[in-house]
Amino acid sequence: MKTVVLSGESHWYSFLTASDVYDPNRVTFDGEMLRRYYHRRGYADFALLSSSAELSQDQENFFLTFTLEEGNRYRFGEVTINSKLKGLDVSKLKGVTTFQTGDWYDGKKVEDSVNNLVDAVGNLGFAFIDIRPKIKRDREKRTVTVTFDINEGNHVFVERIDIHGNVRTMDKVIRREFRLAEGDAFNRSKMRRSRQRINGLGYFKKATVTQKPGSVKDKTVLDVAVEEQSTGTFSVGAGVSSTSGLIAQVQLSENNLLGKGQHLKIQTSLGEKTQNYSIGFTEPYFMDRNFSAGFDLFNVVTKKTDSITFEQNKIGFGLRAGFAYNEHLNHSLRYRFENKEVSSVDDDASLSVKRQEGQSISSSIGQTLSYDARDNKLDPTEGFVVRLSNDLAGLGGGTRYLRSTLSGDNFITILDDWVFRLSGEVGYILGLGEDVRIDDRFFLGGDSFRGFAQGGIGPRDDDSGDALGGVGYVTATAELAFPIGNSDVYKARGFVFSDVGTLRDSTESGSGIHEDDMMRASLGAGIGIKTPLGVIRFNYAVPVLKADFDKEEKFSFQLGTGF
Numbered sequence: 001m002k003t004v005v006l007s008g009e010s011h012w013y014s015f016l017t018a019s020d021v022y023d024p025n026r027v028t029f030d031g032e033m034l035r036r037y038y039h040r041r042g043y044a045d046f047a048l049l050s051s052s053a054e055l056s057q058d059q060e061n062f063f064l065t066f067t068l069e070e071g072n073r074y075r076f077g078e079v080t081i082n083s084k085l086k087g088l089d090v091s092k093l094k095g096v097t098t099f100q101t102g103d104w105y106d107g108k109k110v111e112d113s114v115n116n117l118v119d120a121v122g123n124l125g126f127a128f129i130d131i132r133p134k135i136k137r138d139r140e141k142r143t144v145t146v147t148f149d150i151n152e153g154n155h156v157f158v159e160r161i162d163i164h165g166n167v168r169t170m171d172k173v174i175r176r177e178f179r180l181a182e183g184d185a186f187n188r189s190k191m192r193r194s195r196q197r198i199n200g201l202g203y204f205k206k207a208t209v210t211q212k213p214g215s216v217k218d219k220t221v222l223d224v225a226v227e228e229q230s231t232g233t234f235s236v237g238a239g240v241s242s243t244s245g246l247i248a249q250v251q252l253s254e255n256n257l258l259g260k261g262q263h264l265k266i267q268t269s270l271g272e273k274t275q276n277y278s279i280g281f282t283e284p285y286f287m288d289r290n291f292s293a294g295f296d297l298f299n300v301v302t303k304k305t306d307s308i309t310f311e312q313n314k315i316g317f318g319l320r321a322g323f324a325y326n327e328h329l330n331h332s333l334r335y336r337f338e339n340k341e342v343s344s345v346d347d348d349a350s351l352s353v354k355r356q357e358g359q360s361i362s363s364s365i366g367q368t369l370s371y372d373a374r375d376n377k378l379d380p381t382e383g384f385v386v387r388l389s390n391d392l393a394g395l396g397g398g399t400r401y402l403r404s405t406l407s408g409d410n411f412i413t414i415l416d417d418w419v420f421r422l423s424g425e426v427g428y429i430l431g432l433g434e435d436v437r438i439d440d441r442f443f444l445g446g447d448s449f450r451g452f453a454q455g456g457i458g459p460r461d462d463d464s465g466d467a468l469g470g471v472g473y474v475t476a477t478a479e480l481a482f483p484i485g486n487s488d489v490y491k492a493r494g495f496v497f498s499d500v501g502t503l504r505d506s507t508e509s510g511s512g513i514h515e516d517d518m519m520r521a522s523l524g525a526g527i528g529i530k531t532p533l534g535v536i537r538f539n540y541a542v543p544v545l546k547a548d549f550d551k552e553e554k555f556s557f558q559l560g561t562g563f
Helices: 026-040 107-123 170-176 188-200
Strands: 002-004 049-056 062-069 075-083 131-137 144-150 157-164 204-213 219-228 232-241 244-258 263-272 274-283 291-302 311-324 330-343 358-372 383-397 401-415 419-433 472-484 491-504 521-530 534-545 554-561
Touching: 026 062, 026 107, 107 131, 107 144, 107 188, 144 244, 157 170, 157 554, 188 204, 188 219
Parallel strands: 075 144, 157 219
Antiparallel strands: 002 062, 049 062, 131 144, 204 219, 232 244, 232 554, 244 263, 263 274, 274 291, 291 311, 311 330, 330 358, 358 383, 383 401, 401 419, 419 472, 472 491, 491 521, 521 534, 534 554
16 A cells, blocks of 8 residues: 655646645546556556545645555556457457557556557458457466457447537538448447547537437437637737747638638738748638649748848749548649749858859649648647658749658657657759759758758858758657646647758859768757747757757747747
8 A cells, every 4th residue: 555645746647736726626637647647557456545635734735645555567468359250350450459468557558459459340341340358367477368359249320410519610511521421330430530530620629529329229329519719810910030030920810711611821921031921722622522722822032141141032823732542641732833033142152152143933843642640630649640742843934853852750649648759851852954053952950950040051151151052851850748737828838859860962062162961960948838829939959960060059939929
């Protein structure tokens, strides 16, 4: 038996902290958090015997005492999958469970394995299934054997789908996210995926999908309850960024235009170092088909920085279309026209920059193929996404190149609300019959590589200090994000991270050109705070691997309106 006292110090697994106001409901929740904590770490016999709150002598504080019995710690023993379904080959289910023999017992992993098995068996074409885990403890060996029995479930069909709580959003916007239709055989994994897709729209504070009895025994009703939230913003404000300087911004955006799920964004951003004017519109289900269409109009002005000694002006438009092959695989096509100008080149700028001063026209087509298996596109906690993009310029205009990028992100929930992200990206641009212009090359630094200034990594003219960009790069990021505090008004998250990568091949040569293919790396930490008035973000990163000619920027921040 063990006693845990929450007094002057806060236990990291606790929902309460020592400075919180006493709330009996939160004490009860803390008891549940303790149970989860032990059950996820092998203590299958854990029991919370009692909890008590004692008022201090000064009658200003409470001392909370939890009395618990940990019991023995168990490992997983033999894991077996049995099936009574005709035609189901259980050998195809190997690797579906989230644990192995010898791992510490974890009750949540058993639940997750049941969900994975339901999905896997459903994908093999079995609509009516019932999976029940049988758990048997061996207290002498301190092991837990788990047997998953797969049986034929009741034949249940979807009678209807009821939707309520949507005041603005049309029913069809919600229904088209469903993986089930009225009359289909009920499938629990498809119901769960439908809920994920509805929540992933970002139109609702919360969306729940529950199963209710139908008019007869073999029918069920799916009840969808949504709580709408604001999907549009109109902001007039100012801010400051270490990479863009002072910013004045006017923005109108609506992610659920007229309740039809359409996206509209109009933005004007005037900064010391960047100016951006853009209009974008997307219809995610063009003509009520699984086909998206949209357009963009833009004018982007990038002014000089310490590493980039020229100004760049881009004006143009883009057309977009996309469609989904299946639940996770998506394909988008685009056309982009740009009139670009490199101007205001310093007298002492690199000859490589001066040679490219003037106007150029780029006309390009491109595609992006993505496989997205994240649980939520807006705030992912599990799953991964992989993207392959290609752009071919040369359909008219004077710019000709083939640019390709491959990127991926993997998200893993380590603890409740503690999310680990591992990302990687590689890119290359090939000039077709000509060198790649400096305004088409890749630049690393700033937001794309924390710890280094914008354009601070890669080939550089030693005499002028100009960043020359590169035609090939590779980057990787490892980041752990975790919640800070517990406030309904101010949502704060902290994170620690490491960025690694390199940028190479400027296509420029000469005695004053410095280039080093060595890997760069930085370590850092940061905090992001979301308030009713906007978002505040801070990063502090220290380069631990760098070339002598790279430019650092350890501290970066953004203050102002967020959306």
